[in-house]
Amino acid sequence: MTVVARWEWRIFGDAFAVAQRRLTATVPERVEHSDEIYVVARGSDASVKLRGGKLDAKRLLRVDPEGLEQWVPVLKAQFPLTAADLGGVLELLGVPGEHAGAETADAFLALVAREPDLCAVGVHKNREHYTFAGCMAESTELRTAGGAIHTLAVESPDRERVAAAVSALGLAGRSVVSVPRALKALVGFATARAAVIDIGTNSVKFHVGERGAEGRWRTVVDRAEITRLGEGLSDADELAPDAIARTVDVIATMGTEARSLGAARIAAVGTAALRIARNASDFTTAVHDRCGLVVEVLPADEEARLASLAAVADLAPEADRTAVFDTGGGSTQFTFTRGREVEDRFSVDVGAVRLTERYALDEPVSEETLGTVYRAIEAELAVLRGRGRPDVLVGMGGAITNLTAVRHGLARYDPEVVHGTVLTRHEVERQIEVYRRRWAAERRGIVGLQPARAEVILAGACVVRTVLALLGADALLVSDRGLRHGVLAERFGRLTNGHARGRPVAGIVDH
Template identity: 50%
Template sequence: MTDGGPQAHPSAPAVVPRWEWRTFADPAGAAALREASLAVVPGFEVHESDEVYLLSLHGDGSVKVRDALMDTKIQQHLDGGGLQQWRPTMKAAFPLDAEALGTMFAALDVPTPPLSRDAYAEDQVEAELIGPRDDLRLARVHKLRRRTTLDGCLVEVTDLTVGTGPDGRTTTTVAIESADPALVTAAVRRLGLAERHNTCVARGLRALLGWSPDRCAVIDVGTNSVKLVLAERRDGGLRTLVDRAVVARLGEGLAETGELIAPAMERAAAAIEEMATEARAGGPAEIVAVGTAGLRMAPNRDAFVDAVFTRCGVAVEVISGKEEARLAYVAAVSTLDVTGERLLVFDSGGGSSQFTFGSPTSPGEQFSVDVGAVRFTERYGLDGPVEEDVLADALAGIAADLQRLTGRERPDAVIAIGGTSTNLAAVRHGLADYDPDVVHGTVLDLAEIDRQIDLYRSRSAEQRRAIPGLQPARAEVILAGACIVRTILTLSDQDAATVSDRGLRHGVLAERFGSPATP
């Protein structure tokens, strides 16, 4: 999985590690993906093969048998664009001895079990080492591969069938690889696939088979905070087990230095590692992590994303502002009883704010603006007591950067999501302990927001930490956040916002893993 992971078996081929990108179609969309991709690529060679994949609920290593050889690869690196670099670790003939089996199980992210033989034939591996386990399984796969090159990259458009007869499941996958990640990225764009997720073979096969861990988690890596929602599949739906946040301030210093600074990256990476450990503590868990504005803006995001992957095996996907807004909208609107046909949903984060205009049933226009609490705290020194003229300048600066909100038809309702808004709601209720059910649906009017702005601007960060309801680690940035929320309401010609405790992470959870989670 990482540089610090398992050593290669002596049979591993000596090749230059290649960067890879792959997408799987939903079976219903397989023909469309295949036709669209083949329309772009030049002539291709056709290859057919039958392979046996060994799948694990614990990891995404590529472990397969083809041409009577055990072939394993592990992911070595991840970049900020989501590309994966894979390293071959074995290509060994049967029977497999203890060393070879150790390499195989390491690629599956599980310990080598006690061995009763000196060496195992293929059928013995299947029957004795894989078959009896609930966390490992076999997938017999037939591939029809169309292979070609495009702009210096190897491209494969593959029809992939798991199983035979009426139980067989077929889809199409498109893979692009090269030793040069820039060439892969360019080819993905040329094929029109940039909006799709990069999904490795193991994950794609598990999804096709409908085989996944009972536990699933989403980690939202924001500019100011890192949030976790952990859920369990139960009775056809999802039940929330954990929903919490840590203020890691990944974006600290980004506005001043133009890049992520080492202490901030360490704090955020440690928070992600802790959350991944928590998610996996009860058994296998499928984890999706998404990065937002701070990572979109940072030129050194590749270093952070790769460091997190090396540290705990979590792949942080850096999503677009538009995608962030769409997912947050889905999470917020589906769980609130709001009236009116014209809705504005906004998420004011540490580095940016996302806006979606839509109806109760579907999002419409979506955009992201680089207006965030961390950025304006640093720009105007809002982390302590502030004079009225400085506050006025900050409000004017925020309004100037939010001009895209002006000149629009007044929304019937405004929904506020994200850490700033939920903290404002918690302070309004004076919550000693955060209660999502109390916060969810809270109405914040301008009078309450102005009361809190006065409360924060007259206090130091240390004094703010004593305010009931305020998350202590948010003390430095809460004044800027409150000013942003106030300005959004003013420019929208609204006098109140309804707070949703359901945010980006809940939207990702619902879209990637099924129905929205319930408490």
């Protein structure tokens, strides 16, 4: 039998009514009802199920940068199972061991029942099968003793076809959730998950982490969406109604996604724009009423401390004198450490959005204007003078990760390539020259630059260049980690069975 790996996209929940209507606009090719038993594991997301007296096992080969999953069949067998087949299935589930085989399905399930890290879940499926955009597609209801869930799926051996079909359904960018992961969340057998929503002046960052039994966090989702919450804030000291509305829309979508992915708790934190705006309470009230989330507005020094946590531990654990800065749309945070001791931390109200609006940096600018911008930033960052060059300078934030993605020519953002890159002052100045000669619309064609950052990238690059100059540094280490990772580590560092035992804060909501 020829084994064919297939790309799969799948989501769960009920927030895809429009896509459902597009898929079901025609009569299904067939309707199927079945009773199956899935075997799910704490330490593996492999797909193993019993159906019609056969054991079916699939392994996740890889996940592409857009989240599509490629699965390959590894076993389709009748009982009795040989020792080799049984051993292979158990190894796939993360519980290898010596076994003589399994004569019957009942014997296999009895073995599963003896393993504390395995769980058998009975599922009744009601499936409608379609062909959509050249792919197999299905709309399915799964019923278990723990409740019922609805799923939409598209699959094909051709990855591009699956991506095109998902886009045609209007669901591009939604996080993929496999059947085993969804079932584990439904019956309470999943590893602990938590989410952080970091609401900045220019963007909203969304992170879902999964903490395994060994205590390590694994990234499930990590992305940012540009909402420009602080647009016009420097002129009016108030958040604009349109900026509030579009940001709340994004947060609502993220909250729904976090819950669908099984996040036990969600922390929502706000930064510079919400510290400055006179009507910040209008925004936090809107988020609470719409999303059920309490936004914790972080004091500037707390934001700096949390942002530096993950970066120092990951990139500079042994350095004597370390400086970490996180530059955003409305402010820049600094933390200076010697060994493990924090010597100083503070926040300065200089950020890319405010500079862009003040000096029209979304359009071509002269060298004279650029000099004026540098002098203005240097004046705001005068507190850095005389501190001397640190042993390690770590930079984080959207401006720095975008500069790094451009430096690598990343058509698709890859955090593993960006994280740990040495970004030189020469490279920052080279890019400044590119951006200052172009309109925002022209900058969007630069490979590696997130299109929504085209307006503010020049301002952000100017801040980075000035920090390097004032600290006498020729380069910095790039951290793809940030505030959201610090919040995750501190707020949920001891998350067990869905309950946080770390520091309680107003912005954490149970789900």
